[in-house]
Amino acid sequence: METKNTEDQFAEFEKYEALSDQDIFTKIWTEPRRIFRFINDTRYDKYLYLLMFLAGVASAFQRSSSKNMGDHSSLFLIVFGCVILGGALGWISYYIYAALLSWSGKWLNGVGDTSSIFRMMAYAVIPSILGLFFLFLQIAVYGVDYFTDFAGYLEKSVLINVIFWISFVIENLLSLATLVFMVIGLSEVQKISIGKAIINLLLPIAIIVVPILIIVLIAFLVKV
Numbered sequence: 001m002e003t004k005n006t007e008d009q010f011a012e013f014e015k016y017e018a019l020s021d022q023d024i025f026t027k028i029w030t031e032p033r034r035i036f037r038f039i040n041d042t043r044y045d046k047y048l049y050l051l052m053f054l055a056g057v058a059s060a061f062q063r064s065s066s067k068n069m070g071d072h073s074s075l076f077l078i079v080f081g082c083v084i085l086g087g088a089l090g091w092i093s094y095y096i097y098a099a100l101l102s103w104s105g106k107w108l109n110g111v112g113d114t115s116s117i118f119r120m121m122a123y124a125v126i127p128s129i130l131g132l133f134f135l136f137l138q139i140a141v142y143g144v145d146y147f148t149d150f151a152g153y154l155e156k157s158v159l160i161n162v163i164f165w166i167s168f169v170i171e172n173l174l175s176l177a178t179l180v181f182m183v184i185g186l187s188e189v190q191k192i193s194i195g196k197a198i199i200n201l202l203l204p205i206a207i208i209v210v211p212i213l214i215i216v217l218i219a220f221l222v223k224v
Helices: 004-015 021-029 033-041 048-066 077-106 112-125 124-149 152-154 160-190 193-224
Strands: none
Touching: 004 124, 021 033, 021 152, 033 112, 033 160, 048 077, 048 112, 077 112, 077 124, 077 160, 077 193, 112 152, 124 160
16 A cells, blocks of 8 residues: 555656746647646746746736827837836735735635635736737837827838737737636636636636725715
């Protein structure tokens, strides 16, 4: 019996050793569940802080673009703020979201603490981090106009617009891949089905948004 247990432990060790650092970043595209299981079971956190820094940068650039920050800020200030502040503080929002997912996941009979979910998220956002390359390509083409009204892009040449739309599509496909990885990773970490993982990703948003909407509605009715 002892020999059997030793063999099982050795087999488990071999399974984990078979995944190198390179495997984490390459096989996650074709075997995401296996990779997230390895990350969760071995508490693999190499490059975690670097990945979260870059994820914060990516989120900051997306927010700056959606809010048309270029209308009242220079390109230098936008890039500086996104890289420095976004990278330094962006991980905080991910950690809060991980804590909410851990909390709401218990309603769905899920397991996994905040740290394990946060660790998973660091690798789930790899596609969005790669999207930074295409985002920088768009900034290189449009400059500060990238952060202004979208209609301004139509004044550029056909070639420039083609470059923009190709990079835009790829960037959004990578964002979709991040969402897929988040679902699979959360399912693996919390030991729940894909359907429950999707629901759990939405629950924290509902917990925050619904009370705000209720407060706004009450304030509106009071004024009326």
